[in-house]
Amino acid sequence: MIGRRAAAGLTAAALAATTLAAPAVRAQGSPARTLRFAPHAPLANLDPIWGTQYVVRNAAMLVWDTLYGIDSRLEPKPQMAEAHEISDDRLAWTIRLRSGLRFHDGEPVRGADVVASLERWMVRDPMGQAIRALREELSALDDRTVRLRLSAPYPRLLQALGAIGAPCAFIMPERIARTDPFTQIDEVIGSGPMRFRKDEWDPGARATFERFERYEPRDEPADWIAGGKRIAFDRIEWIARPDPAATVAALQSGELDWWEQVAPDHAPVLRRNRQIGLDIADPLGNIGSLRFNHLHPPFNDVRARRAIAMVVDQADYMRAVVGDDDVLWRRAPSFFTPETPLYSDAGGEILSGPRDHDVARRLLAESGYDGQPITLLVAEDVAPLKAMGQVTHRLLRELGCVVDYVATDWGTVARRRAVRAPPAEGGWNIFHTWHAGVDCASPAGYTALRTNGDGAWFGWPNDPGIERLREAWFAAATPAEERAAVAELNRASMAFMTWVPTGLFMAYQAWRRSVSGIVKAPLPLFWGVAKA
Amino acid sequence: MLAYIARRILSTIPVMLVVAFVVFSMLILSPGDPAAVIAGDQATPEDVERIRAALGLDRPFFVQFAEFLWRLVNFDLGTSIFTNLPVTHMIAQRIEPTVALMVLTILFSVTIAVPMGVIAAWKAGSWIDRAVMVFAVLGFSVPVFVIGYLLAYIFALELDWLPVQGYTPIARGFWPFLENLILPTIALGSVYIALIARITRATMLEVLAQDYIRTAKAKGLGTRPILFLHALKNAAVPISTVVGIGIALLIGGAVVTESVFAIPGLGRLTVDAILRRDYPVIQGVVLLFSFVYVLVNLMIDLLYTVFDPRIRY
Numbered sequence: 104m105i106g107r108r109a110a111a112g113l114t115a116a117a118l119a120a121t122t123l124a125a126p127a128v129r130a131q132g133s134p135a136r137t138l139r140f141a142p143h144a145p146l147a148n149l150d151p152i153w154g155t156q157y158v159v160r161n162a163a164m165l166v167w168d169t170l171y172g173i174d175s176r177l178e179p180k181p182q183m184a185e186a187h188e189i190s191d192d193r194l195a196w197t198i199r200l201r202s203g204l205r206f207h208d209g210e211p212v213r214g215a216d217v218v219a220s221l222e223r224w225m226v227r228d229p230m231g232q233a234i235r236a237l238r239e240e241l242s243a244l245d246d247r248t249v250r251l252r253l254s255a256p257y258p259r260l261l262q263a264l265g266a267i268g269a270p271c272a273f274i275m276p277e278r279i280a281r282t283d284p285f286t287q288i289d290e291v292i293g294s295g296p297m298r299f300r301k302d303e304w305d306p307g308a309r310a311t312f313e314r315f316e317r318y319e320p321r322d323e324p325a326d327w328i329a330g331g332k333r334i335a336f337d338r339i340e341w342i343a344r345p346d347p348a349a350t351v352a353a354l355q356s357g358e359l360d361w362w363e364q365v366a367p368d369h370a371p372v373l374r375r376n377r378q379i380g381l382d383i384a385d386p387l388g389n390i391g392s393l394r395f396n397h398l399h400p401p402f403n404d405v406r407a408r409r410a411i412a413m414v415v416d417q418a419d420y421m422r423a424v425v426g427d428d429d430v431l432w433r434r435a436p437s438f439f440t441p442e443t444p445l446y447s448d449a450g451g452e453i454l455s456g457p458r459d460h461d462v463a464r465r466l467l468a469e470s471g472y473d474g475q476p477i478t479l480l481v482a483e484d485v486a487p488l489k490a491m492g493q494v495t496h497r498l499l500r501e502l503g504c505v506v507d508y509v510a511t512d513w514g515t516v517a518r519r520r521a522v523r524a525p526p527a528e529g530g531w532n533i534f535h536t537w538h539a540g541v542d543c544a545s546p547a548g549y550t551a552l553r554t555n556g557d558g559a560w561f562g563w564p565n566d567p568g569i570e571r572l573r574e575a576w577f578a579a580a581t582p583a584e585e586r587a588a589v590a591e592l593n594r595a596s597m598a599f600m601t602w603v604p605t606g607l608f609m610a611y612q613a614w615r616r617s618v619s620g621i622v623k624a625p626l627p628l629f630w631g632v633a634k635a
Numbered sequence: 636m637l638a639y640i641a642r643r644i645l646s647t648i649p650v651m652l653v654v655a656f657v658v659f660s661m662l663i664l665s666p667g668d669p670a671a672v673i674a675g676d677q678a679t680p681e682d683v684e685r686i687r688a689a690l691g692l693d694r695p696f697f698v699q700f701a702e703f704l705w706r707l708v709n710f711d712l713g714t715s716i717f718t719n720l721p722v723t724h725m726i727a728q729r730i731e732p733t734v735a736l737m738v739l740t741i742l743f744s745v746t747i748a749v750p751m752g753v754i755a756a757w758k759a760g761s762w763i764d765r766a767v768m769v770f771a772v773l774g775f776s777v778p779v780f781v782i783g784y785l786l787a788y789i790f791a792l793e794l795d796w797l798p799v800q801g802y803t804p805i806a807r808g809f810w811p812f813l814e815n816l817i818l819p820t821i822a823l824g825s826v827y828i829a830l831i832a833r834i835t836r837a838t839m840l841e842v843l844a845q846d847y848i849r850t851a852k853a854k855g856l857g858t859r860p861i862l863f864l865h866a867l868k869n870a871a872v873p874i875s876t877v878v879g880i881g882i883a884l885l886i887g888g889a890v891v892t893e894s895v896f897a898i899p900g901l902g903r904l905t906v907d908a909i910l911r912r913d914y915p916v917i918q919g920v921v922l923l924f925s926f927v928y929v930l931v932n933l934m935i936d937l938l939y940t941v942f943d944p945r946i947r948y
Contacts, residue, residue: 145907147717148673153686154717155675227682269675285682285689287719305728306718307907308899344800345894345903346780352787352799353897484910514912517671521680536676550677560679 135634136337138618140627141350143364145307145343149299150288152223152270157539160269161363161626162341164328165312166207167273167293170198170217171265172328175624177443177544179265180329182321183212183274183294185247193256194239200247203319206276207298214243219280221251221264224272226284230263230548231272259547259577267328267625268542296320296332296630297339310341325630327622332630335620339629354379360618360634363627365611366486367426373613383430384612386623387440387540391420391491391605392551396532397564399525400471407470408600410463412453414498417606423490424608435607438552438596439589440540444582447590450597454604464502476505478526480534482513491535491605520561534561540607541625545585546576546592554601564601640937647929654925655707655918659700662914668692669716669912690716703918712922713915715908722919725904732802733900735812736892737885739820744827745878751828752835752874753862756843759836767832774829779888783822783895790818800897815898823892827881834877838870845869871942879935886924 144158151163172182181187187198204212218241225231225238240252251260264272274280274294282288291299297312304310320331342359344350347366353359355376364384365373373379393415401407421432435441436451477499481492492508499506507526509519516534524530538551546552553573556565572595576588614621620632670687671678687693706713712722755767791799797818803811842848843866851861890902901920908916939946 147907147911147913148719154673155678156672157675227678229677269677283689285685289719305899306715306720306725307904308729342897344897345906346897348784349787349800349895349897352784352792356792356795356799358799358801511666512910514667514669514672514910517676517683518666518668521668521671521683538677542677550679558679560677 136335138336138339138629138632138634139358139360140339140341140629141344141353141359141362142341142627145345146310146341147306148287149291149310151273152227152284153282153287155227155269157269157626160271162299162310162312163271163273163293164295164626165297165339165629166291166295166299167271167275168204168295168332169265169272169328170200170274171261172330173262173265173267174326174329177541179261180323180326182265182329183217187261193258194254195250195252196260197244197248197250200249201319201321202247204294205317206294207292207315208276209317210276211246212274212294213246213277214249215246216277216280217249217274218243219277220274221249221272223275223280223282223284224270227270228263228266228272228548229550230259230266231270233257234260234263257577258580262545262547265328266548268539268548294318296334308343312339312341313337320630325628327624327628334630335633336629354613354615357615359615361612361614361621361627361632363612365613367428367431367611370428370611370613373611378616379613380616380618380621381611381613382621383609383623384627385540385609385625387443387544387625388432388607388609389537389539390435390438390440390543390607391424391487392536392538393491393495393603393605394520394534394536394551394562395564395600395602396526396530396562398523398562399530399532400475401467401477402532404470405599406466407472408603409453410466410470410502411498412597412600412603413463413466414458414460414502415454415603415605416458417454417604419498420491420494420605421608423494424487424606431610432606432608435604438543438549438593438601438604439545440543441607443540443544445545445586445589447586447593449590450594453597453600460501467502467504472504474505476507476526477532478507478509478530480509480511480516480519480531482516482535483510484512487537487608488513488516488535494605495533495535523563535605537608539625546573546589552592552596552601554596554599562602564599566595566599566601569595569599569601636937636940640933643933643936647926647933650929651922651926655704655922656700658918658921659703660696662912662917663696663699667912669914672911673717707922712919715916716913717911722915725916726901726919726923729899729901729904731804732898733889733893733902735805736816736819736823736889736898736900737882739816740824740827740885741878741882743820744824744831747824748828748831749835749867749874752832753839753867755832755836756839757858757862759840764836767836771829771833774825774832777825779822779826779891780895782825783818783892786818786822787896800895802898802900815896819892819896819898822895823885823888826888827885830881830884831874831877835870835874838873839866842866842870868942872939875935875938875942879931882931883928886928 142158146158146162148154149162151159168183170184171179173179183200183204185199185201189196225235234257237253237255237257239254242250244250276292279288279290291301296315296318298315300311300313314334314337320333323330325331347369350362351369351372354362373381395402395408397403417434425431436454437448439446482488496506496508519531520534522530526532543549550560553559554564554566554569572592579585579588617635622628670683674683674686714721715725751767755764758764787799790797798815802815805812851865890906893900893902905920
């Protein structure tokens with residue numbers, strides 16, 4: 104039986120095949136000052152601290168600005184900040200704001216706004232929580248100066264303030280930032296290059312952003328979320344497209360300018376169309392994850408976890424996720440993102456080389472596994488998770504495991520993975536997810552790698568030794584020490600097998616050739632983009 | 636008659652209460668968690684719990700249900716968990732495209748399907764009859780989204796006559812409005828046409844075999860008056876029943892059609908809300924659809940008296 108997705112793919116392919124010679128561009132008004140963009144998910148809210156979905160972060164990046172921003176070398180650069188000073192004991196940071204910063208309601212950005220915004224952000228962000236734990240004082244010295252005094256040095260402060268992973272340290276007006284971090288804000292007012300048109304917002308369908316004329320970009324060229332954020336459009340319209348095949352058609356017909364995330368099976372169709380550009384969206388990709396529950400047998404025993412890792416073939420997982428396009432995946436025998444400065448595959452041998460099912464079966468038996476059902480949660484509505492879940496199902500059966508394959512949707516997985524009870528009482532043993540490569544470039548905000556037991560991410564791994572290695576990275580003084588610390592952290596995490604990395608996968612983005620300036624980055628960046 | 640209408644309208648109140656209870660219970664008791672969706676993948680279980688508490692989702696079932704009912708009797712459908720906007724506002728934003736699509740589809744389908752069914756019955760056994768039946772089987776068998784893709788390919792991409800997708804409010808001009816809805820209407824109407832045409836044919840075949848039709852023919856009446864004045868009027872009761880029942884079919888089809896043609900209507904609002912577990916929005920839309928369905932059935936019941944004067948309430 105042909106599924107809906109397959110039929111859509113075939114139809115889209117048929118559409119493209121016959122339109123290659125003379126691509127039909129519908130003569131709809133396409134003003135060069137308006138960009139029509141299809142995000143990877145509908146935008147249902149716009150509070151980047153309350154809701155940390157990537158689509159919210161991406162939209163928020165247009166509306167709000169940050170004190171610092173990381174560039175394509177993953178280095179933090181001043182953004183709203185003009186300069187900063189660090190005290191000799193490295194405990195006090197004094198940050199001075201650029202002049203001329205204004206919110207969309209015309210009010211100047213003040214130190215008090217920064218303080219309130221950071222207070223709210225620190226509750227929700229993992230790095231922010233670490234800073235909050237060390238904070239002795241966070242105050243506005245005057246309208247343009249903020250001081251943060253810590254009880255111990257935190258050398259990664261600028262990385263935290265300029266991080267790209269959600270939630271970002273966006274600066275909001277004080278009255279808005281005083282909203283409880285677990286309650287949604289009512290007003291969408293930032294100081295970023297575009298203002299949000301709430302009056303035109305059709306949640307989940309269309310969101311419109313209008314150029315903020317009083318925004319003063321930095322002089323430096325834009326580089327990811329650092330540098331001058333110069334926008335060439337009066338309006339940017341985010342139009343949610345629920346159907347990928349129909350989105351292909353909209354891009355072909357010229358009703359759409361840029362599509363953030365192309366499903367792998369639609370890429371060949373778009374690649375053959377001369378009017379459309381296609382390239383990798385995020386060069387850092389995503390690391391697939393097979394996440395264990397460390398609280399219950401059999402995966403409360405490291406031998407069982409390592410047995411699974413021994414038979415995981417990342418090629419199987421990645422081909423299930425992205426298909427036959429080998430450009431879209433690579434092996435990653437590491438918890439860290441390949442081709443980033445701190446990358447290390449120390450200890451990753453268990454994930455490379457020949458797969459040994461016999462040794463894995465023996466190890467599993469030694470762990471005490473006696474045939475109890477392994478509850479595997481699979482979100483069937485999210486294609487990569489469904490694909491990874493099916494591979495794991497097969498792999499577990501090959502090892503002789505009894506599998507309770509729970510086919511459900513992501514909303515249910517998100518709820519059930521928080522249940523700490525045994526699998527038979529509504530808990531779980533394994534679920535799949537992925538982590539954005541940019542979040543896995545360093546241990547700073549890497550929640551999934553933590554092993555602090557009850558305080559850890561879902562699965563609740565507990566290994567104080569790994570936590571100490573993480574702290575050693577925070578204390579590292581030189582790049583060489585940082586790399587050495589990350590190598591040790593990776594080696595220990597592989598030995599403990601906190602979770603199994605199933606490979607690095609990427610996605611394409613597509614745009615009409617009339618649009619230029621689109622860059623590869625962990626999120627769609629609109630500065631520097633223009634339309635003929 | 637007026638007393639009957641009043642009784643029927645009053646009877647919708649317990650129906651809607653049952654619907655409200657069932658919808659509320661199913662949502663609250665079903666797995667899934669809006670707080671987990673809001674918090675995002677990297678959130679800790681503690682973050683999720685705090686969001687759930689802030690949303691009031693950690694309160695007992697009957698407390699939440701009582702609050703829901705109280706709001707309902709005050710004509711307040713609540714506030715969306717995700718957008719922080721009133722559900723009535725969100726429904727108002729999305730109702731025009733869905734109503735426009737459904738009204739156009741009903742008009743288009745009835746206009747096409749009834750004559751098709753009548754002609755097929757009149758020419759029973761001929762190639763016309765078989766062609767109509769083949770069309771009806773295809774209409775039933777081919778999924779709406781496949782028809783949608785094919786129509787978009789032919790008329791939007793290949794011929795460039797119509798837009799691929801989108802919606803233009805009628806306030807911005809009738810042609811731009813109609814232009815966006817032609818393809819979705821045909822796609823959604825295909826299954827509806829098939830349903831009505833088959834029922835019309837079957838009912839007409841039965842009516843055309845009646846003695847009074849033979850008498851009409853013997854009196855020398857022309858084919859058209861016999862078919863459309865005598866036979867069709869007597870076949871109208873089952874046809875109108877199917878038209879009414881088909882509204883439910885249309886609501887289901889509208890969800891798919893709105894996705895394929897990127898129409899920001901209630902169907903998409905419902906699907907998005909279900910995926911996110913936005914309980915107030917799901918409850919609001921389902922209650923609205925249920926109310927419309929009850930209302931349509933009432934109207935169909937009243938229409939019976941027009942088609943068949945023997946029916947009295």
